[in-house]
Amino acid sequence: MPRSAVSRRIPVSESEGSVQHSSGGGTARPTESTSDDPRQFWLQAFRTVRGETERRAGLLSAEDQVVQSMPDASPTKWHRAHVTWFFEEFLLRRFAPAYEPFDDRFGYLFNSYYVSAGPRQARPQRGLITRPDAAEVAAYRAHVDGALAALIETTNDLAAVVPIVEIGLHHEQQHQELLLTDILHAFSLNATHPAYDPHWQWPSSAKAGTVSAVPLAGIARIGHDGDGFCFDNEGPAHDVLLAPVRLSRTLVTNGEWLAFMADGGYVAPMLWLSDGFAAVEAQGWRAPGYWRQIDGEWFSMTLGGLRRIDPAAPVCHVSYYEADAFARWAGKHLPSEAEWEVAARSGALADAFGIVWQWTRDAYSPYPGYRAAAGALGEYNGKFMVNQMVLRGSSLATPQNHARVSYRNFFYPTARWQFSGLRLAQFDD
Numbered sequence: 001m002p003r004s005a006v007s008r009r010i011p012v013s014e015s016e017g018s019v020q021h022s023s024g025g026g027t028a029r030p031t032e033s034t035s036d037d038p039r040q041f042w043l044q045a046f047r048t049v050r051g052e053t054e055r056r057a058g059l060l061s062a063e064d065q066v067v068q069s070m071p072d073a074s075p076t077k078w079h080r081a082h083v084t085w086f087f088e089e090f091l092l093r094r095f096a097p098a099y100e101p102f103d104d105r106f107g108y109l110f111n112s113y114y115v116s117a118g119p120r121q122a123r124p125q126r127g128l129i130t131r132p133d134a135a136e137v138a139a140y141r142a143h144v145d146g147a148l149a150a151l152i153e154t155t156n157d158l159a160a161v162v163p164i165v166e167i168g169l170h171h172e173q174q175h176q177e178l179l180l181t182d183i184l185h186a187f188s189l190n191a192t193h194p195a196y197d198p199h200w201q202w203p204s205s206a207k208a209g210t211v212s213a214v215p216l217a218g219i220a221r222i223g224h225d226g227d228g229f230c231f232d233n234e235g236p237a238h239d240v241l242l243a244p245v246r247l248s249r250t251l252v253t254n255g256e257w258l259a260f261m262a263d264g265g266y267v268a269p270m271l272w273l274s275d276g277f278a279a280v281e282a283q284g285w286r287a288p289g290y291w292r293q294i295d296g297e298w299f300s301m302t303l304g305g306l307r308r309i310d311p312a313a314p315v316c317h318v319s320y321y322e323a324d325a326f327a328r329w330a331g332k333h334l335p336s337e338a339e340w341e342v343a344a345r346s347g348a349l350a351d352a353f354g355i356v357w358q359w360t361r362d363a364y365s366p367y368p369g370y371r372a373a374a375g376a377l378g379e380y381n382g383k384f385m386v387n388q389m390v391l392r393g394s395s396l397a398t399p400q401n402h403a404r405v406s407y408r409n410f411f412y413p414t415a416r417w418q419f420s421g422l423r424l425a426q427f428d429d
């Protein structure tokens with residue numbers, strides 16, 4: 001949810017070429033070509049973001065788009081329809097009296113978790129939705145696109161419509177990332193190792209060990225308090241007290257992770273939280289997600305298919321439990337959210353954005369004074385503030401300009417299918 005002030009401009013993807021890297025620093029920037037007319041600006045933003053979803057889905061076949069490989073991962077076709085339903089449910093049904101729904105049954109199929117918006121398909125059964133087919137979902141998208149464009153062009157209540165357009169676009173960008181993480185999980189279970197994009201390459205990253213850690217201490221301010229959009233969980237901005245600590249400028253690499261593995265990291269219970277080692281035993285974890293050993297060499301499933309592990313590249317697809325165990329093995333810690341944000345705001349972190357989300361040691365909980373908004377959109381973030389851990393930064397799958405220094409991503413501590421990695425922290429003696 002946006003806070004009280006709505007940004008006039010929304011960061012949108014340029015949607016050219018392969019998967020975008022977020023260069024996102026502290027503030028999101030609009031695209032180069034923007035209009036001073038608010039209606040034209042939002043029309044352009046809407047078309048750009050909607051187009052990026054279709055570009056990402058366009059590399060997949062209709063069969064690819066139906067598969068659901070686990071309860072946490074949704075089919076591509078479902079993502080495409082769900083983000084469309086969001087605009088239909090929260091904008092068109094409320095602000096466009098003459099709007100004719102494309103199909104009244106779609107609310108049941110494509111509502112995700114909005115209890116106040118009505119009953120819905122069970123999440124683990126989204127892969128059973130073979131109908132509507134991909135062509136019908138494309139028609140559904142086109143129907144809503146036309147109606148939404150007309151609403152933006154003609155509404156007499158632009159001030160009320162724009163904030164919901166804006167959150168709808170940021171919501172769709174979140175699903176653009178999930179579209180990739182979810183299809184990668186499905187492809188990882190296919191013995192032929194399909195490539196989402198054969199030309200895909202890991203983004204380049206800073207060289208580990210070439211730069212020193214950044215020191216922090218004292219009272220600092222975190223949270224979103226500037227212009228522009230933020231989700232409600234990024235505020236209120238508030239002061240925090242940091243004990244003297246140093247954050248690594250660089251991300252933990254595959255080479256470092258191989259050393260952890262070679263040193264028996266996955267079979268040393270003293271390194272692990274109790275729930276973490278239970279997950280190791282239950283899941284049979286011996287390496288990061290998607291890693292497999294072939295003839296003595298380590299490979300990983302990527303968006304470009306099965307690729308040899310690059311020891312210099314940041315480690316990816318590790319759970320919170322693994323990140324925590326690695327930090328203990330290294331004699332260090334995971335940074336807190338506040339430590340990460342203060343360091344990132346100072347510009348001292350390499351690869352804070354655009355490669356892997358970075359686990360923090362903080363549980364996902366409300367900032368002091370946080371209150372979820374009233375109504376259905378109040379379900380967006382607040383009701384998930386228990387039992388999950390916060391990740392900061394952004395990943396190689398995050399749409400361009402979707403990242404923010406105050407952005408709080410969150411997943412369960414066992415999750416490995418996101419592009420998740422880590423950097424380390426060390427307290428001063």
Ligand SMILES: [Fe+2]
Pocket residue numbers: 082112171175
């Ligand atoms: Fe959603």
